[in-house]
Amino acid sequence: MGKKVKVRFAPSPTGDLHVGNIRTALFDWAYARHTGGTFLFRIEDTDTTRVTDEYIQAAIDTLKWLGLNWDEGPEVGGDNGPYLQSQRLDIYAEWAQKFLDQKDAYHCYCTPAELEATREAQRAANVAPGYDGKCRDLTAEQIAAYKAEGREAVIRMRMPEGSTTFVDEIRGEVSFDHKFVPDFVLVRADGSPLYTLAVAVDDILMKVTHVLRGEDLLSSTPRQIRVYQAMGVKPEDYPVFAHLPFVMGQDNAKLSKRNGEVSIAWYREQGYLPEAICNYLALLGWSPGDDRENITMAELCELFTVEKVHSSPARFDMKKLEAINGDKIRALTPDEFLKWSLPFLTKAGIITGTDSEIALVKAALPIIQERIVKLNEVPQMLKFLFIKEFAVEADSVSKITDDVSKDVLKRSLKELEPLTTWNHDSIEAALRACLIEEMGLKPRIAFGAVRIATTGSTISPPLFESMELLGKEASLARIAAALTL
RNA sequence: GGCCCCGUCGUCUAGCGGCCUAGGACUCUGGCUUCUCAAGCCAGCUACGAGGGUUCGAAUCCCUUCGGGGCUACCA
Known part of the structure; x- marks a missing residue:
């Protein structure tokens, strides 16, 4: 241990x-x-x-x-670099040569077309497809003949008879008969290494102890183990494998x-x-x-x-991702939420990033924090506070042009104008007094009209807080403007 | 086709022989709360792929079958 x-x-x-x-x-x-x-x-x-x-x-x-x-x-960096395989080519070449010297690997002169033909035939004959070992034991004459033809060779690993069994930490014992693991290519004809070579060499040289990777690589594990063997690595020094589900x-x-x-x-x-x-x-x-x-x-x-x-x-x-994202957003501290939101607001062109804008954003964020699921909803939610040329959304206009709405807006204007203290409490008290108590309207009807007039939409952050943030002047101006629609 | 992996609500999962009339979460539906939208709270819908065994007892162990996926490259 x-x-x-x-x-x-x-x-x-x-x-x-x-x-x-x-x-x-x-x-x-x-x-x-x-x-x-x-x-x-x-x-x-x-x-x-x-x-x-x-x-x-x-x-x-x-x-x-x-x-x-x-x-x-x-x-x-680190002690086992470089960490880009493209910078480790000489290492792979060295090992490939060693495998060749040990006769664990051999040069294969088969052309892609020939290999393809073999596979076709195997498939047709209903046998396991794979390299047939044709070049395993070429004589010097045969090699000379291939070279004379101008053929280039790849380096192939020789898979011995038998099987490879290993314990996958997730799947348990897995076994592959070598009949179904054909000799595989380590080095391309142009001399460049393949994954099969590089991954095994690097995991050993970099002293990796655990290989947790996708299950698509499960069936390549016997090949990787074969390279370890050729490298002379003792079985107890093989990394532990665990193939993750897709x-x-x-x-x-x-x-x-x-x-x-x-x-x-x-x-x-x-x-x-x-x-x-x-x-x-x-x-x-x-x-x-x-x-x-x-x-x-x-x-x-x-x-x-x-x-x-x-x-x-x-x-x-x-x-489910959205649900979790919403949870995480709600759990953000005010400063964190501000930090995450600002880039979205500037990118959307809602703010340019001045101190006063940021101060207003900071004040407004708490009222939207629990109503968004993704950060890209922030601009839409806060747009009404910053927009220069304010206009009520097209499909909401008709909802505030009826007589009741007009009355609501007129009364609101009259009641709000004299307010000397402008905060959500004073706004709410004023509006409730005139719209709910005096006019006897249902809150959703009464406040709905004011909401559309001031935020431009039927959906907004809490109304009184929104109006407080918007400010008295702008709020009254928007209500007055709505009266002319 | 061959080899290998996998199989619980629509989805992610708990479960590793009796605690399971199968639990949680997301989604969906209904309700409460409510100034809209959310959030929050309550309730409901819905699952052990199938068939055989083993056992007093199986979602849990074994076999078969069906279904899904991966690999089968001079890709990774």
């Missing part, structure tokens, strides 16, 4: 990080934090045709935004663009809080065991264990 835990998150940024990636990163991070171990972040960019610098940077930014800080990896879309299969938004950047723009995203994602495939659901990042670290992770896939439910 006693080896310090080291967990890695090693995405291949071929696009923006999505919900599934992040759930994996979150579990990796939480497990590292739970055990007091190390969280390592590595970029798997061996597929240079699909990974771009922009995506790599976006992945780094996303992890940072979510608060999933890493101890080893890009930007922070996060799927609302209806059917894996999460996709059509199937709800998958890019974390989108959630950020919509006004989801990182803590809400993490809290929700943590509940997909894991639970604390009791009925707790709303947990903080600190609690997640404290409670997270691999044995509480499920083996079955989970569907992503936007409604």
